Amino acid sequence: MLDWDAGFLNKARGGRKRTTSGGSRRSSTDDRDGEGGPDEAVAFIAETVAELVKLAKNHRLEVLSHLLGMAQLEAEERMRTRSKHKLS
Template structure:
């Protein structure tokens, strides 16, 4: 069993080094953001259908953030 302090220290040192640990089968950041945007879109429709106004709004903001992240990353790659 790993001690919590050691686990945090390892994660902190990886973050400081700028590397991202990915489990086998996981995609990169863009794939994760695209997946989140897709799932949030479906959840937003569900919230709207059930008249959950605050959730609908918050999920909409989350989708906008994910879409913006993808747009900016693709724009940086073109430069």
């Protein structure tokens, strides 16, 4: 049994919803159905992947933990660069 709450998986399953023709289109940076904007998305991804890295390491899944670690680094780098752009 996993010791962490799998509730975050429900958040990630939101998927893309089709817009009806003639509907208003939003830019890719707008909030989508309560998911938050890009900053919230990258923070959520970084946090979630960090938990997955721990899980993979605990089960000695070396390649998977390495790949997840790379995803974590990418998400953290995105958070850093986005915060730098906001300060300018």
